[in-house]
Amino acid sequence: MSILELITGSMSCGKTEEMLRRIHNEQKARKKVRIFKPVIDGCYSVSTASSHNRSEFSAISVVETRDIYKHLVPSVEVVGIAEVQFLDDKIIDFCLEQIAQGRKVIASGINLDFRGEPFHFRNSQRHIGDLMVYAVTQTLRARCVYQVKKYRSRKTINCDAEADYTQRLIDGKLAPYDSPTILVGSKKSDSSKVEYEARCARHFERPKPPKK
Numbered sequence: 001m002s003i004l005e006l007i008t009g010s011m012s013c014g015k016t017e018e019m020l021r022r023i024h025n026e027q028k029a030r031k032k033v034r035i036f037k038p039v040i041d042g043c044y045s046v047s048t049a050s051s052h053n054r055s056e057f058s059a060i061s062v063v064e065t066r067d068i069y070k071h072l073v074p075s076v077e078v079v080g081i082a083e084v085q086f087l088d089d090k091i092i093d094f095c096l097e098q099i100a101q102g103r104k105v106i107a108s109g110i111n112l113d114f115r116g117e118p119f120h121f122r123n124s125q126r127h128i129g130d131l132m133v134y135a136v137t138q139t140l141r142a143r144c145v146y147q148v149k150k151y152r153s154r155k156t157i158n159c160d161a162e163a164d165y166t167q168r169l170i171d172g173k174l175a176p177y178d179s180p181t182i183l184v185g186s187k188k189s190d191s192s193k194v195e196y197e198a199r200c201a202r203h204f205e206r207p208k209p210p211k212k
């Protein structure tokens with residue numbers, strides 16, 4: 001007990017699944033758990049959060065860190081937090097307080113934004129790296145989906161190398177550097193199509209910052 005566990009990595013690296021696996025183990029050990037997720041993540045339903053492989057779990061939707069306190073009854077022993085990067089930076093103090101009180105916190109979240117820079121908490125200069133220094137961290141890796149030519153063929157296949165980056169594409173083109181940090185992937189948001197791809201270091205294209 002009394003530990004902050006952080007599971008991080010790019011989009012679709014399996015971090016939510018890993019958090020759920022650990023939460024299930026806590027439940028098997030008869031620990032009382034509560035799972036939270038920020039509502040800003042519009043990809044997911046409100047009452048349950050689902051990971052990319054569709055395992056569902058009950059999570060309490062919160063808008064900001066303050067809301068988590070409201071739902072924490074004293075008997076809770078383990079706190080799970082999905083998509084932690086979408087919260088405000090008060091989540092750092094929250095996690096430290098919880099472990100000081102003897103609770104276990106298991107959080108998962110993306111470490112790098114679509115620019116390949118640390119994912120900042122909402123309206124803050126602080127980022128998930130500021131949480132990492134207090135945590136026992138596991139960084140998971142996805143597989144690069146960049147299309148490469150198949151050997152001696154006209155067909156293309158996934159690169160499939162280990163991917164640590166999340167590429168944002170808007171209408172199939174590289175998202176500009178000043179695109180908002182949080183932009184939910186969708187088939188039709190207004191008129192443009194926002195997609196995310198896991199990319200390896202070789203195939204991740206870093207958006208160029210605007211010249212000052």
Ligand SMILES: [Zn+2]
Binds near residue numbers: 144145201202
């Ligand atoms: Zn690649």
